[in-house]
Amino acid sequence: MDDELVILGSGGGRHHIRTQYRATAGVLYKFNDIQSHIDPGPGAIVRINQHKEDPVKTELFIVTHAHVDHYSDLSVIIESSREILHDGKYNYYKKGTLITTSEMFQYISDYHLNMLEEIVKFKQGDIFNYKGVEIKATKVVHSPKNEGFGIKFKLKNYSLAFTSDTMVYDDFSEEFSDVNILVLNLLRPNSIVCKRHLCTDEVMQYLNNIEPPLDGLIITHFGSYMDSPRSTKNYVPSQVKKLQENTNIKNIIAAEDGLKISIRELLK
Ligand SMILES: [Zn+2]
Numbered sequence: 353m354d355d356e357l358v359i360l361g362s363g364g365g366r367h368h369i370r371t372q373y374r375a376t377a378g379v380l381y382k383f384n385d386i387q388s389h390i391d392p393g394p395g396a397i398v399r400i401n402q403h404k405e406d407p408v409k410t411e412l413f414i415v416t417h418a419h420v421d422h423y424s425d426l427s428v429i430i431e432s433s434r435e436i437l438h439d440g441k442y443n444y445y446k447k448g449t450l451i452t453t454s455e456m457f458q459y460i461s462d463y464h465l466n467m468l469e470e471i472v473k474f475k476q477g478d479i480f481n482y483k484g485v486e487i488k489a490t491k492v493v494h495s496p497k498n499e500g501f502g503i504k505f506k507l508k509n510y511s512l513a514f515t516s517d518t519m520v521y522d523d524f525s526e527e528f529s530d531v532n533i534l535v536l537n538l539l540r541p542n543s544i545v546c547k548r549h550l551c552t553d554e555v556m557q558y559l560n561n562i563e564p565p566l567d568g569l570i571i572t573h574f575g576s577y578m579d580s581p582r583s584t585k586n587y588v589p590s591q592v593k594k595l596q597e598n599t600n601i602k603n604i605i606a607a608e609d610g611l612k613i614s615i616r617e618l619l620k
């Protein structure tokens with residue numbers, strides 16, 4: 353199986369949670385024959401089935417912070433990752449690894465935690481080795497009330513990172529300096545600033561300063577200003593164009609619900 357990203361939801365924030373104009377189901381990242389689900393928000397299991405993916409294959413569950421558009425369906429996804437829950441004596445089969453903030457544990461029942469093989473409490477700067485792949489929690493500046501992290505996967509042939517929800521910070525470019533492919537949560541277009549998130553004009557120079565230049569950038573987690581009945585138009589295509597014209601990044605892709613992205617194609 354080639355490494356792949358499946359965009360289950362390209363939306364973020366409370367308006368998309370309500371309307372599902374863009375889905376809020378997170379991303380499947382398949383690497384080294386491992387299926388991981390990152391930030392399974394509202395509708396995650398519906399979108400997995402809609403896009404003909406198999407929830408039973410998921411073995412790595414990652415929730416970057418305790419905002420409902422990132423975690424609401426976590427228990428559903430854990431429970432759906434096995435066809436059989438327990439044996440005749442109600443011994444539950446253990447499967448999978450959960451990586452998340454310590455804050456998140458109040459939102460998961462013991463019932464679901466007990467289904468997991470391994471639980472990893474993660475905070476910024478932590479590193480965890482999963483089957484030979486180094487997984488690092490990158491820095492975020494997001495909610496003052498919630499812990500959070502971005503996530504960087506270092507594989508043998510390439511490195512891929514998810515910024516998660518964040519604003520820019522001084523060493524943003526350095527944080528992603530050895531990354532080939534970056535998945536950027538870009539809530540708003542142009543210079544429409546949002547206190548805890550990114551807009552294009554704020555982040556553009558930081559993206560351009562990543563050394564060596566990114567092979568691929570995927571923008572996702574669009575808010576309602578970017579594309580919804582509340583916005584004057586779909587700003588996504590113009591933001592891709594703007595980033596292409598103002599950065600040194602070779603491949604820039606806008607997430608769409610259900611889009612499947614081959615990693616190999618992006619590394620060209
Ligand atoms: Zn979010």
Ligand SMILES: [Zn+2]
Binds near residue numbers: 417419494517
């Ligand atoms: Zn958030």
